[in-house]
Amino acid sequence: MIQYDHHVKVYYKDVDQMGIVYYSRYFEYFEQARTELLAFLGLDVSSIEEKGIQLPVVSGHCDYRLGARLEQQLIIRTMVNELPKAKLRIQYEVFVKGNDAESLVSGYTVHAFINRKGKPIRAPKTVIEKLKDQFNLAD
Amino acid sequence: MIQYDHHVKVYYKDVDQMGIVYYSRYFEYFEQARTELLAFLGLDVSSIEEKGIQLPVVSGHCDYRLGARLEQQLIIRTMVNELPKAKLRIQYEVFVKGNDAESLVSGYTVHAFINRKGKPIRAPKTVIEKLKDQFNLAD
Amino acid sequence: MIQYDHHVKVYYKDVDQMGIVYYSRYFEYFEQARTELLAFLGLDVSSIEEKGIQLPVVSGHCDYRLGARLEQQLIIRTMVNELPKAKLRIQYEVFVKGNDAESLVSGYTVHAFINRKGKPIRAPKTVIEKLKDQFNLAD
Amino acid sequence: MIQYDHHVKVYYKDVDQMGIVYYSRYFEYFEQARTELLAFLGLDVSSIEEKGIQLPVVSGHCDYRLGARLEQQLIIRTMVNELPKAKLRIQYEVFVKGNDAESLVSGYTVHAFINRKGKPIRAPKTVIEKLKDQFNLAD
Numbered sequence: 001m002i003q004y005d006h007h008v009k010v011y012y013k014d015v016d017q018m019g020i021v022y023y024s025r026y027f028e029y030f031e032q033a034r035t036e037l038l039a040f041l042g043l044d045v046s047s048i049e050e051k052g053i054q055l056p057v058v059s060g061h062c063d064y065r066l067g068a069r070l071e072q073q074l075i076i077r078t079m080v081n082e083l084p085k086a087k088l089r090i091q092y093e094v095f096v097k098g099n100d101a102e103s104l105v106s107g108y109t110v111h112a113f114i115n116r117k118g119k120p121i122r123a124p125k126t127v128i129e130k131l132k133d134q135f136n137l138a139d
Numbered sequence: 140m141i142q143y144d145h146h147v148k149v150y151y152k153d154v155d156q157m158g159i160v161y162y163s164r165y166f167e168y169f170e171q172a173r174t175e176l177l178a179f180l181g182l183d184v185s186s187i188e189e190k191g192i193q194l195p196v197v198s199g200h201c202d203y204r205l206g207a208r209l210e211q212q213l214i215i216r217t218m219v220n221e222l223p224k225a226k227l228r229i230q231y232e233v234f235v236k237g238n239d240a241e242s243l244v245s246g247y248t249v250h251a252f253i254n255r256k257g258k259p260i261r262a263p264k265t266v267i268e269k270l271k272d273q274f275n276l277a278d
Numbered sequence: 279m280i281q282y283d284h285h286v287k288v289y290y291k292d293v294d295q296m297g298i299v300y301y302s303r304y305f306e307y308f309e310q311a312r313t314e315l316l317a318f319l320g321l322d323v324s325s326i327e328e329k330g331i332q333l334p335v336v337s338g339h340c341d342y343r344l345g346a347r348l349e350q351q352l353i354i355r356t357m358v359n360e361l362p363k364a365k366l367r368i369q370y371e372v373f374v375k376g377n378d379a380e381s382l383v384s385g386y387t388v389h390a391f392i393n394r395k396g397k398p399i400r401a402p403k404t405v406i407e408k409l410k411d412q413f414n415l416a417d
Numbered sequence: 418m419i420q421y422d423h424h425v426k427v428y429y430k431d432v433d434q435m436g437i438v439y440y441s442r443y444f445e446y447f448e449q450a451r452t453e454l455l456a457f458l459g460l461d462v463s464s465i466e467e468k469g470i471q472l473p474v475v476s477g478h479c480d481y482r483l484g485a486r487l488e489q490q491l492i493i494r495t496m497v498n499e500l501p502k503a504k505l506r507i508q509y510e511v512f513v514k515g516n517d518a519e520s521l522v523s524g525y526t527v528h529a530f531i532n533r534k535g536k537p538i539r540a541p542k543t544v545i546e547k548l549k550d551q552f553n554l555a556d
Contacts, residue, residue: 009449011445011448012294012295012300012448012452012462013300013445013448013449016290016294017293017294017348019295022290023166023170023196023199024163024166024167024170024199025163027162027166028163028428031429032426032428035428044488045429054157056203056206058203059200059203060163060199060200060203061199062198062200063197063198064195064196064197064198064199067195071461148310150306150309150310151309152310152439152441154434155430155434156433156487161430163430167289170290170291174290183349185348185349209324301474301477302444302448303441305441305444306441309440334481335440336481337478337479337480337481338441339476339479341476342475342476345473
């Protein structure tokens, strides 16, 4: 398993009339977090895209238990639990910093790999290898 | 089944570098569409909230097949397929206007009912009755 | 003078913890409104861009007097007061529908014209002519 | 003069079809930056609001010279140049990290001080004093 903690802070822009983070904003946090996870693995989006590969989201899901509030420091814990074949699944847990016993929000995104022509392809070797390296380190 | 078509147009603000609507924006479209669905049923958010009831999202899900593009007119088809008990489930299909054979994006949201104290409650009578009226009409 | 009224409704996505529309959201409303103004003039963004011309924003400004609230119907009144030379200036007034005596928010955006190479150019003839037609009509 | 550098990274969520940061997003960056500036001065938004004081934006302005791009690290340089009387003016310059000779975007926001009743008040003593401390340090 690969795990990466991305930190975000909640600002006015994120919070709705109920005083909690608006539900779609978590998908922005997830995007930030997975970009940093991939960069950490040596797979930054710009250089993947230069190779003509894109990772469009094919599914996104979020379960909301507790609302994050203004000025809270959040941890977006991002995990890859299995090597991708045709698709890469990334999971997310959102915690208030200092309390990772209680997850406010959980979610996942599923990503396809597509080539320059927009055709789905299998997970590229470089991606698989970078992920494998991390899985081995984590053993 | 209750069904309601909400129309949105895609603007620059919605579109990302790949030239398609950014994935979290569909959850904003869903919010607009279910607000209009509820208002159409006589359940506008402001008057529900005045009764001390809120309908927070507990789950949100989206499957992305095709990307909507700049200046497209979209239909957000919004459906309620069953009467809520503790939770209300709303489904969404996104079409380009004039082509409702091919859904670009599908999704759903699940909503709890909570009272002024933030405690979960069963679906209020008024909500059930308004929905029932529509189910009967649709029979 | 050219004037066009664009209608938007305020949803949860737009409203912050103070219960009013978050300040940057007006710039999204302005974008929607000017897109519709330009489309109304026969200058839709897609067909301008096909000719290799883009209208990037070079300045944006907003003065906030009163906050718009959830479920309000707003009019984004959009105006062009002078023919563009190197730049096009568009003005905006935001009203609650039914009360256009009191403007909640005023603003403007200034747009350059650039060609395919990203170089600034003078306002294209087609743009000038479409605007002139309207100015004449308004006389 | 008070100056504070806030760092943001550009993600997909921020970038439009032209491959540059969408124009309203800078106002979100400005909000983040001034929140951090105020927190740095000991004036975090939550504790100001607990005292019944709010700082609504009364004007926002942005001049766009160059577009920030995906995965760029930006510095939002935030400055207060004068002690507030009835209003606080904050200025912003946006740089790509490592190149603060060339500002991509400049802007400012003007904030009123209002009390619990929503009435405008003069800048509270605590705010003035915290700012003065910094002005003195900077001398």
